[in-house]
Amino acid sequence: MTADHTFAAVMARRADIIRRSIGIDYESYELDGGIAFDFEALAASPPYTLDDVRQIQLDHKVGDTPLLELPRLTELVRRSAPVGKGARILVKDEAANPAGSFKARRASMCLAQAAEGGFAGVIAATSGNYGAAVASQAAMYGLKALIVQEVFDSAGRGQPEVLEKTRACEAYGAEVWQLTVGPELFYVHLLLLEETGYFNASLYTPYAMLGVETLGREIAIECDRRYGRYPSAVIATHSGGGNVTGTARGLRSAGASETAIVGASVDLTGLHMASDRDFNRKSFTTGHTGFGFPFSVDPDRVDVPRNSARGLRYLDRYVTVTQGEVFYTTQLLADLEGLERGPAGNTSLAAALVVAREYNADDLVVVQETEYTGAGKHPTAQLTLARDMGVEITVGPRSDDRPGERIVLPRAIEDMNVVDVDLPRLRRSYLRRISTRVEGRPLADHEVTFLAEDLNSDAEFVLREWSGASRSPEPAPIAGGRRG
Amino acid sequence: MPDSPGAPAADPSAVRAGEWVEIERVVLPAGGRAPNVPADTAEVDFVARIRGFLVEPTPIGTNARVRTLLDREVSGRLAAVNPRNPANFGDPVPSLLRLGLAARRSLEETPSR
Numbered sequence: 001m002t003a004d005h006t007f008a009a010v011m012a013r014r015a016d017i018i019r020r021s022i023g024i025d026y027e028s029y030e031l032d033g034g035i036a037f038d039f040e041a042l043a044a045s046p047p048y049t050l051d052d053v054r055q056i057q058l059d060h061k062v063g064d065t066p067l068l069e070l071p072r073l074t075e076l077v078r079r080s081a082p083v084g085k086g087a088r089i090l091v092k093d094e095a096a097n098p099a100g101s102f103k104a105r106r107a108s109m110c111l112a113q114a115a116e117g118g119f120a121g122v123i124a125a126t127s128g129n130y131g132a133a134v135a136s137q138a139a140m141y142g143l144k145a146l147i148v149q150e151v152f153d154s155a156g157r158g159q160p161e162v163l164e165k166t167r168a169c170e171a172y173g174a175e176v177w178q179l180t181v182g183p184e185l186f187y188v189h190l191l192l193l194e195e196t197g198y199f200n201a202s203l204y205t206p207y208a209m210l211g212v213e214t215l216g217r218e219i220a221i222e223c224d225r226r227y228g229r230y231p232s233a234v235i236a237t238h239s240g241g242g243n244v245t246g247t248a249r250g251l252r253s254a255g256a257s258e259t260a261i262v263g264a265s266v267d268l269t270g271l272h273m274a275s276d277r278d279f280n281r282k283s284f285t286t287g288h289t290g291f292g293f294p295f296s297v298d299p300d301r302v303d304v305p306r307n308s309a310r311g312l313r314y315l316d317r318y319v320t321v322t323q324g325e326v327f328y329t330t331q332l333l334a335d336l337e338g339l340e341r342g343p344a345g346n347t348s349l350a351a352a353l354v355v356a357r358e359y360n361a362d363d364l365v366v367v368q369e370t371e372y373t374g375a376g377k378h379p380t381a382q383l384t385l386a387r388d389m390g391v392e393i394t395v396g397p398r399s400d401d402r403p404g405e406r407i408v409l410p411r412a413i414e415d416m417n418v419v420d421v422d423l424p425r426l427r428r429s430y431l432r433r434i435s436t437r438v439e440g441r442p443l444a445d446h447e448v449t450f451l452a453e454d455l456n457s458d459a460e461f462v463l464r465e466w467s468g469a470s471r472s473p474e475p476a477p478i479a480g481g482r483r484g
Numbered sequence: 485m486p487d488s489p490g491a492p493a494a495d496p497s498a499v500r501a502g503e504w505v506e507i508e509r510v511v512l513p514a515g516g517r518a519p520n521v522p523a524d525t526a527e528v529d530f531v532a533r534i535r536g537f538l539v540e541p542t543p544i545g546t547n548a549r550v551r552t553l554l555d556r557e558v559s560g561r562l563a564a565v566n567p568r569n570p571a572n573f574g575d576p577v578p579s580l581l582r583l584g585l586a587a588r589r590s591l592e593e594t595p596s597r
Contacts, residue, residue: 007512076591121554144554153526164572170535175552178533179511182525184518188511188532196556276525330582335584336591376571384574395579409579412586 003194010190010332018304021193021200023117026305035434035443036450037306039313043249044453046113047208050217052255053210056112060140062104063214065096067222067366072336077356084295084402086361087232089352091367092219095341099136099168101129102215104246106203106242107137109211114199115141121198125189125276125303127162128344129371134201135172145174146198148189152180153279160345160385161285164376181279189303203242204302204309212246213253230256232363233355237287237347238263238318240302241296241311247368248314260316265275265292266344267320267419268403280389281404283323283382287347292318293421297429299454312427312455319418321350322401324393324408327379328416329353343379345371383407427455428465433468435469498541499565505538506567507548507560535567536556591593 004010010017018172019026029042048056057063068323070089077333078086097104107130114122121144124134131147138145147169151162158178177192179185193200202208216234223231234251236243248261266288271278271288282288292311296318311318312362328341342349349367373380383393392406398417401408410416414471431451443451451462499505512518512530536550536558550563 007516007518058513072591076587079590128575146554152531152533154531158570160571160574164570167571170553173553175534175536175554175556180528180531182517182521182530184521184530185511187518234568272522274520274525275522276528300593327580331584334585335588374571378573378575379580381572381574383577383580387575393577393579395583409583411583412590 002192002274005191007184007187010187010194013194014190015305017190017194020312021111021198021395022202022205022304023199024205024304026273029306031446033427033444033447034440035298035447039310039450039453042306043206043209043308046109046210048210048211050213050250050350053109054214057108057211057214060108060111060137061098062108063097064158064218066093067091067219068093070337073332073353074356076332076336076413078352078361081256081357084361085357085359085363085364087356087357087365088361089365089367092215092369094215094369095345095372097133099129099132099172101133101345102212102243102371103128103130103133104137105211105215105246106130106208107133107201107211109201109207110134110201110205111137111143113205113207114143114201119197120144121196122201122235123196123198124201124203125167125185126203127151128161129165130203131165131174132168132172134164134230135169135174138174138322138388139172142387144198145169146177146192146478148177148192149179150181150185151178154180154276155394156282159280159285159300159374160381164374169261173278177223181274183274185269186303200303202302202304203240204307206308206394208242208310209246209249212242213250213286215368216247216250216252217254218250219368220251220259223364224367227364229364231259231366232359233260233262233347234366234368235262235264235352235355236368238307238311238315239287241292241299241307242309243369243436244311245309262320262351262355263311263315263318264288264348264418265320266320266326267401270402271401271404278404280385281391283386283407284292284326285346286346287344289320291413293426298427298433310454312423312430313453315423315456317406318421318423318426319346319351319385320421321418322398323351323403324401324411325398325416327383328410330379339370340373341370342373343377345369345383351418353413354416364443427457427461428469430455431462432467432469440469456468495541495543498543499538501538501540503538503569504535504566505548505550505562506533506535506564507550507558508533508563509560532560533563534560538562
């Protein structure tokens with residue numbers, strides 16, 4: 001018997017395929033009404049304490065990465081800040097993990113779960129560092145890894161960063177499916193899960209989140225030990241929400257409850273993430289607004305029924321930076337600190353060079369990741385492709401920046417800035433989306449509580465906006481889509 | 485019909501069995517794509533490329549079977565033999581070098597506050 005492989009038939013089997021490939025009974029965490037679920041119970045469902053997680057990660061060469069001071073960058077920031085301002089900037093050198101990024105933390109726990117469930121292999125649908133991390137961890141566990149990536153446009157031009165990731169995954173013994181542009185990547189993911197019976201190494205399970213919590217905890221413990229205080233702010237590149245969620249939970253569990261959680265994304269406003277034409281006109285494949293906005297507004301649009309990574313739940317502040325600012329920051333990190341990293345992983349560092357100006361000189365601002373650099377994963381590789389695609393590269397004020405048309409490198413650090421994303425607006429969009437789905441019916445008490453927590457807000461905001469949302473049928477126009 | 489690995493091919497232009505090759509397959513043809521994709525994406529094929537060891541001698545451009553690194557068999561049109569890893573560092577970007585140099589100089593030349 002051959003299963004029907006048409007797009008519609010496979011998508012119709014989606015719930016079944018996911019259930020068999022993940023080993024978590026998501027239904028049991030749903031609360032009445034179809035809006036709320038028991039987030040904390042789901043988060044606590046893996047049978048591991050954070051100490052267990054740390055041990056599993058150390059056993060698989062993950063974690064305990066250096067927390068590095070960046071004295072020369074800090075000095076440069078202080079010169080661009082008011083007298084007495086300019087926090088000490090530190091960076092967690094996550095590039096020291098196997099496969100070169102913090103994603104090893106997520107992958108390690110997904111592989112632990114797959115091994116526990118007796119799966120022969122794992123599949124991850126990811127064009128980012130997570131693929132290499134899964135392949136690397138799978139190699140350590142002796143499990144098979146199959147990675148599905150979005151790599152090419154229809155002319156066969158590959159995104160340099162993803163091409164490098166293909167190479168890395170194959171170096172770790174993975175089978176890689178390279179795909180052209182389109183959301184049908186998810187369809188291929190489902191087909192392969194069904195065909196192989198492998199485990200779905202989703203980025204968005206409670207296991208994956210637990211894997212990131214150690215990162216936040218290490219930062220809190222190390223800052224406390226070394227400086228006798230917790231960071232004033234921790235800046236995390238924000239995309240699907242896992243980096244923010246895991247880090248924030250880890251910080252809090254270690255006692256750093258006052259630390260501000262700042263998300264940072266590269267501004268790609270105006271570029272469509274599913275467009276064949278736009279695909280190679282962007283220089284960043286993740287950590288950008290094309291994921292950060294829609295995942296904030298609709299966190300459950302992932303490959304599991306409920307996303308354990310929920311950005312709005314933890315973000316105290318959310319800022320955007322330009323592609324040119326991240327490339328410039330990458331150059332500064334190499335030139336002033338002798339660290340060649342990124343570039344995509346330096347999104348949060350670019351934000352830190354601006355945000356640190358606002359804090360006192362004796363405050364700590366921690367950038368919670370670096371990533372490895374290499375062929376394709378480098379500003380020169382990205383800027384060469386950008387130029388080939390007709391994107392102009394200039395040096396000047398950030399107001400000249402136009403994603404997909406012009407990349408502007410700052411003339412100096414004083415040119416750098418951040419744009420604060422309107423968090424209440426994102427929260428309203430989130431509520432409006434749900435309100436539309438349930439046709440504006442009144443909320444039960446447990447739903448108000450859930451929504452207030454999920455939005456890092458309060459019941460008053462939820463109730464006020466809910467009644468407003470049911471009166472206005474138009475959803476707010478903020479979903480990382482086209483500009484203008 | 486499959487030849488044993490390494491056996492001479494019946495067609496002399498065929499790629500030898502056992503070579504590391506890339507195959508390509510149209511997963512969803514233009515016009516048969518997901519309903520919600522933008523127009524420019526909807527009008528092109530959705531294509532997959534996979535690499536593996538060629539199972540039997542096969543001419544380029546014809547249907548081939550490969551064994552992947554997971555020892556799974558996958559088939560598709562034979563597209564390339566021992567394909568090069570195309571990622572590189574691209575061209576130097578002199579403006580980035582100048583900006584880095586300027587930042588160094590400003591640190592060294594201006595006194596600290």
